[in-house]
Amino acid sequence: MNNPPIRPEYILELAPASPAIPAAKTALPDLAWLRKLGMLAVIAIVWELLARYFDNDLLLPGAIQTGKAFAEGVASGELWGYVSVSLKILTQGFVLGVIGSFLLTWLAVSSKPGRELIDTLTSMFNPLPAIALLPLALLWFGLGKGSLLMVLVHSVLWPLTLNATAGFRSVPDTLRMAGRNYGLGGLRMVLQILIPAALPSILSGLKIGWAFAWRTLIAAELVFGSTSGQGGLGWYIFQSRNELFTDKVFAGLAAVILIGLSVEHFVFQTLERLTVRRWGMQR
Numbered sequence: 001m002n003n004p005p006i007r008p009e010y011i012l013e014l015a016p017a018s019p020a021i022p023a024a025k026t027a028l029p030d031l032a033w034l035r036k037l038g039m040l041a042v043i044a045i046v047w048e049l050l051a052r053y054f055d056n057d058l059l060l061p062g063a064i065q066t067g068k069a070f071a072e073g074v075a076s077g078e079l080w081g082y083v084s085v086s087l088k089i090l091t092q093g094f095v096l097g098v099i100g101s102f103l104l105t106w107l108a109v110s111s112k113p114g115r116e117l118i119d120t121l122t123s124m125f126n127p128l129p130a131i132a133l134l135p136l137a138l139l140w141f142g143l144g145k146g147s148l149l150m151v152l153v154h155s156v157l158w159p160l161t162l163n164a165t166a167g168f169r170s171v172p173d174t175l176r177m178a179g180r181n182y183g184l185g186g187l188r189m190v191l192q193i194l195i196p197a198a199l200p201s202i203l204s205g206l207k208i209g210w211a212f213a214w215r216t217l218i219a220a221e222l223v224f225g226s227t228s229g230q231g232g233l234g235w236y237i238f239q240s241r242n243e244l245f246t247d248k249v250f251a252g253l254a255a256v257i258l259i260g261l262s263v264e265h266f267v268f269q270t271l272e273r274l275t276v277r278r279w280g281m282q283r
Contacts, residue, residue, distance in 0.1 A: 061247040069247035070254055079236070083255060086217060086232035089145060093152025094213050098206070100153060101160040108165045115165075122162050130155035130216040134223060148220055155216040156209035163208065167201025168194055200276050207268050211260070218256055 044063040051062035061069075073079030108118035130151040137147035171194055179185075179193040195202070221234025231239070233252055240248035 058244060058246055061250055065247050066250040066254060069245075070251040073248065073251055079251070079255060082231060082233045082236040082252075083259070086221065086234070087259075089148050089232065090152065090213060090217050092145075093149045093217070094156055094210065096149065097153045097156025097209060097213065098160065100157050101164060101205075101209070104157070104161045105164040105168065108161070109168045118161065118165060122158050122165075125154070126158035126162060128154075130212065131219045131223070134220055148217065151216055151220055152213050155212040159212060160202075160205035160209040163201045163205025164198065167198030167205075170201070171197040196275075196279070200281055203268065203272060203276065207264070210263060210268075214256070214260060214263075 048063040051057075051060045051065075054060050057065065070079070104118055104121075107114040109115070133151050133154055134147065137150040141147045141150060175193055175197055176189075179189050184192055217232065218234040218237070221232045222238045233255060237249055237252035240246075240252060
């Protein structure tokens with residue numbers, strides 16, 4: 001039987017390398033702040049045009065006039081004094097409301113009767129406007145800081161309790177069982193499993209409670225004015241209206257808005273970025 005012929009060896013030339021795939025372009029910087037500034041600029045332009053159309057500074061001062069009043073109030077220190085009084089009372093009331101809310105949340109998640117009690121209380125008091133309690137607060141605590149703290153605690157307590165309780169209830173049993181498998185229990189289970197899992201709901205409750213407390217404080221100061229001889233930002237707005245300084249009224253409202261935007265951006269968005277967004281729990 002004849003052997004098959006041996007084929008001569010040869011070398012295959014390598015094909016020329018394909019051009020390198022260009023590296024992905026770096027992501028464009030986030031320009032959300034620039035877009036927000038653009039929106040504010042559009043609002044200011046529309047506001048100024050409307051003010052010039054109506055041509056009545058007593059009813060609608062322009063954005064430029066309001067800006068001048070705001071700058072004068074900041075430069076003279078007058079506006080800072082009113083803002084500091086309001087923020088001091090707001091911080092105290094907000095902290096007390098948060099502490100009370102977490103105590104109620106602990107009661108709600110610890111037992112079934114506690115959960116039923118908190119469900120009943122939140123259904124009763126959460127729809128009740130905090131400002132509606134102001135006459136009762138004045139009757140109990142008089143014309144002072146105690147009345148403001150009462151309505152502030154009420155405005156924070158129930159929305160935060162409702163959100164935090166819902167967050168704890170929504171924690172999957174899989175996470176609870178995983179925590180038990182790692183030997184966690186009691187306070188360690190709460191700190192390392194339950195609170196991180198319920199953090200999106202807790203942060204939402206904090207944001208809602210802050211917003212309710214801020215507008216409740218301004219409304220309460222508008223109603224009964226100064227506290228112990230020291231007026232807050234709401235009192236500044238009310239007093240400016242009585243003196244027909246409408247530009248100062250708008251300057252006070254602008255201060256309310258700017259403080260709200262600053263707290264939202266520098267406090268709550270920072271907390272979300274360092275926690276739930278970093279953990280992939282929120283986009």
